[in-house]
Amino acid sequence: MSNSDPHSRNQVHYPKRELAELAIINYKSIREGDPVTSQKLLEASISRGFFYLDLTDDSHGRQILQDWQTVLELTKKWYDQPISSKMKHYNGLGKMGYKPAKEHAGLSSGTRDGYENIRTLRDDLFHNPSALLPYLRDNIALYTRFISELNTAAMKILSALSTDLNLPPDQRFELAHDTSKPSKTSFEVLRYSKQQNLNLNPTDQPVDGGHRQHTDIGTITLILCSQWGLQAFSPVCPTSTSPQSWQFVAPLPSHAIINIGDTLRYLSSHKLNSPIHRVVPTEELQDEDKFTSVYFLRASDDTVVRGVGGEEVRAEEWFGRKYRAYERDVGVLEGEGLSEVPTGGLGRN
Ligand SMILES: O=C(O)CCC(=O)C(=O)O
Ligand SMILES: [Fe+2]
Numbered sequence: 001m002s003n004s005d006p007h008s009r010n011q012v013h014y015p016k017r018e019l020a021e022l023a024i025i026n027y028k029s030i031r032e033g034d035p036v037t038s039q040k041l042l043e044a045s046i047s048r049g050f051f052y053l054d055l056t057d058d059s060h061g062r063q064i065l066q067d068w069q070t071v072l073e074l075t076k077k078w079y080d081q082p083i084s085s086k087m088k089h090y091n092g093l094g095k096m097g098y099k100p101a102k103e104h105a106g107l108s109s110g111t112r113d114g115y116e117n118i119r120t121l122r123d124d125l126f127h128n129p130s131a132l133l134p135y136l137r138d139n140i141a142l143y144t145r146f147i148s149e150l151n152t153a154a155m156k157i158l159s160a161l162s163t164d165l166n167l168p169p170d171q172r173f174e175l176a177h178d179t180s181k182p183s184k185t186s187f188e189v190l191r192y193s194k195q196q197n198l199n200l201n202p203t204d205q206p207v208d209g210g211h212r213q214h215t216d217i218g219t220i221t222l223i224l225c226s227q228w229g230l231q232a233f234s235p236v237c238p239t240s241t242s243p244q245s246w247q248f249v250a251p252l253p254s255h256a257i258i259n260i261g262d263t264l265r266y267l268s269s270h271k272l273n274s275p276i277h278r279v280v281p282t283e284e285l286q287d288e289d290k291f292t293s294v295y296f297l298r299a300s301d302d303t304v305v306r307g308v309g310g311e312e313v314r315a316e317e318w319f320g321r322k323y324r325a326y327e328r329d330v331g332v333l334e335g336e337g338l339s340e341v342p343t344g345g346l347g348r349n
Contacts, residue, residue, distance in 0.1 A: 017248045017250075018245060018246075018247045018248065019247055019248050019249075019250055020048065020050065020231075020232045020234065020247035020248065020249050020250075022044070022048060022050050022051050022052055022249065022257075023040055023041075023043070023044040023048075023051045023052070024051070024052045024054050024252075024255070025037060025040060025041050025044065025051050025052065025053050025054065025258075026054045026057070027053050027054060027055050027058045027060070027061045027153065027156075028057050028058035028061070030053075030156050030157065030160055031058060031060070031156060033160075038160045038163065038164050039164065041157065041160055041161065041164065042160075042161060042164035042165070045161060045260055045272045045273065046271060046272060046273060047273065048232065048273065048275060049259055049260040049265075049272065049273030049274055049275035050232050050249060050257065050258070050259045050260075050275050050277075051257075051258055052252055052255040052256070052257060052258070053153065053157075053222070053255060053256040053257075053258050054254070054255050055254055055255060055256060056254045056255075060149055060152065060153070061153075061254075063145070063149055064146070064149045064150065064153065064224075064256070065224075065254055067142060067145060067146040067149070068146070068224045068293055070142060071142065071143070071146055071189070071293065072189070072291060072293065074135055074139060075118065075189045075291070075293075076291065077135075078118070078133070078135050079116065079118075079191050083100065086098045086100070086116070087100065089133055093323050093324070093327055094319065094320065094323035095119070096119050096120065096121045096124060096131065096186070097118070097119060097133065098116070098117070098118055098133075099116060099117040099118075099119065100116055101113060101114055101115055101116050101193065101208075102114075102208060103327060104211075104212060104326045104327055105212050105326065105327065105328060105329045105330060106206070106208050106209065106210065106212055107206070107209065107210045107211075107212055107213070107278060107280065108206040108330075109206075109329055109330045109331050110206060110329065110331075111206045111207060111208045111209070112208045113208070113209070113210065113211055113212060114192050114193055114195070114208055114209030114210050114211070114281065115190045115191060115192045115193075115210075115211060115279075116190070116191045116193075117188055117189070117190050117191075118133065118188060118189050119186050119187075119188045120132065120133070120136060120143070120147075120186060120187045120188070121184070121185070121186050122147060122151065122179075122183070122185040122186060122187070123182055123183065123185070125140075125143060125144060125147055125187075126144075126179075143187075146187075147187050147295070150187065150222055150295035151185075151295070151297065153222060153256070153295075154219075154220040154222055154295060154297040155174060155177065155297070157220055157258065158173040158174055158177065158219065158220060158264075158297070159172070159173070159174055161173060161264075161268075161272070162174060165268065165271065173219065173264065173267055173268075176219070176263075176267060176299040176300060176303040176315075177219070177297065177299060177300060178300055181300035181301065181302060182300065182301050183298050183299065183300045183301055183315070184217075184218070184296075184298045184301065184315070184316065184319045185218070185295075185296060185297055185298045186295075186296050186298075187293070187294070187295050187296075188293070188294050188296065189291060189292070189293050189294075190211075190290075190291065190292040190294070191289050191290070191291055192209070192210065192211075192229065192279065192281065192289060192290040192291075192292075193209075193289055194281075194287060194288055194289050194290075195207075195209050195281035209280075209281045210229070210278065210279045210280045210281055211278055211279035212278060212326065212342065213233065213276055213277065213278040213342070213343065214276070214277070214278070214322075214326065214342045214343060215261065215262050215265075215274040215275065215276055215277075215342070215343050215344040215346060216259060216260075216261035216262065216274065216296065217261055217262055217263065217296070217298065217318060217319050217322045218261040218262075218263050218264075218296050218297055218298030218299065218315075218319075219260070219261050219263050219264040219267070219297050219298060219299055220258065220259075220260065220261065220264065220297040221258065221259045221260075221261055221294060221295070221296055221297070222256050222257075222258055222294065222295040222297070223256060223257040223258070223259070223292060223293070223294050224256055224257075224292075224293040224294070225251050225257070225290075225291070225292045225293065226251050226253065227251060227288075227290040227291070227292075228248060228250070228251060228282045228290075229279045229280055229281065229282055229290050229292075230248070230249040230251075230257070230277060230278075230279055230292075231246040231247060231248055231249065231277060231278055231279070231280060232246070232247050232249050232275050232276070232277050233245075233246060233247075233275065233276040233277065233278075234246070234247050246278070246280075249277070259274075259275055259277065260272045260273060260274050260275070261274050261296070261298075262274045262307070262318065262322075262344035262345075263298065263299050263303070263305055263315055263318065265344065266305035266306055266307050267299070267303075267305055274344055274346070276343050276346055279292075298315060298319065299315040300315065301314065301315055301316035301319075302314060302315070302316070303315040305318070307344070307345065308340050308341070308344065308345035309340075309345065321341055322341060322342070322344075324338075324341075325338050325341035325342050326342060
């Protein structure tokens with residue numbers, strides 16, 4: 001195995017963790033339109049729906065990595081204020097601004113999630129800066145550059161996939177992402193509180209924490225994270241007879257983690273896979289909070305797709321339905337006939 005192989009590299013430190021074997025896609029090659037890389041990208045998007053994007057040997061990739069560090073520093077500082085100050089920026093479920101922990105269901109029935117979130121809508125950044133959180137507005141040049149680069153990366157991936165799938169010009173995925181139309185595209189930074197008491201729970205009851213299993217709502221998700229916790233469900237096909245398991249997605253330095261979301265699965269007539277994933281607290285991280293920075297590229301609000309059960313749904317409506325479902329406990333969702341929503345119809349809630 002080569003040195004850049006995520007499995008050989010991480011097995012040394014985490015021998016007991018089952019790892020997801022994901023393809024590594026070189027961003028520079030995607031930008032240059034290399035057909036071999038593009039084919040590899042398509043295969044990864046059809047199979048796991050998860051892959052790494054190597055940002056190292058491209059100037060735009062390096063700019064993303066550099067700006068991410070500055071954004072993280074600013075965000076960590078913001079998170080360190082008292083909850084009462086942060087709650088002034090809470091605008092409700094699925095809205096821009098601050099989200100406190102426990103708003104969504106947790107990893108198992110009866111528990112709640114373990115992360116706070118700051119959501120910035122791309123539309124606010126470009127068209128309505130007065131709606132931004134003040135610390136973002138004070139650094140608007142940085143955020144504009146960073147989010148523009150993240151958007152370019154996500155759009156390059158979409159465009160390569162449209163070409164790989166030989167889509168006719170009027171059905172290319174890019175067309176559903178017209179930036180002159182409103183969308184729920186957002187940049188978010190999640191903070192998972194450290195789980196210091198995880199293994200000291202005397203009753204062995206499930207505890208609050210992590211991020212419930214779900215599929216993402218939009219088209220392309222680009223994750224920047226240097227800490228463990230993200231897991232992908234395997235096998236990807238719910239009807240497969242091979243053993244089911246959760247596999248860790250190892251954080252690789254200087255690589256983004258990309259996954260496909262529901263809307264792109266629907267737009268591709270279910271050819272591309274929108275993988276089920278979750279975040280679990282891990283023992284090694286109990287002395288520090290985990291931060292995940294994510295760009296969620298989403299189709300414009302008026303995009304119509306055939307979703308769960310083949311019925312038509314607007315992208316905006318799918319967003320609202322997912323958030324209402326994320327909030328509800330698994331048992332409640334079943335009672336309401338909504339258990340397919342968090343995983344986009346992939347059969348596990
Ligand atoms: O925190 C992570 O690693 C992933 C977060 C995630 O899956 C999400 O916000 O949709
Ligand atoms: Fe997700």
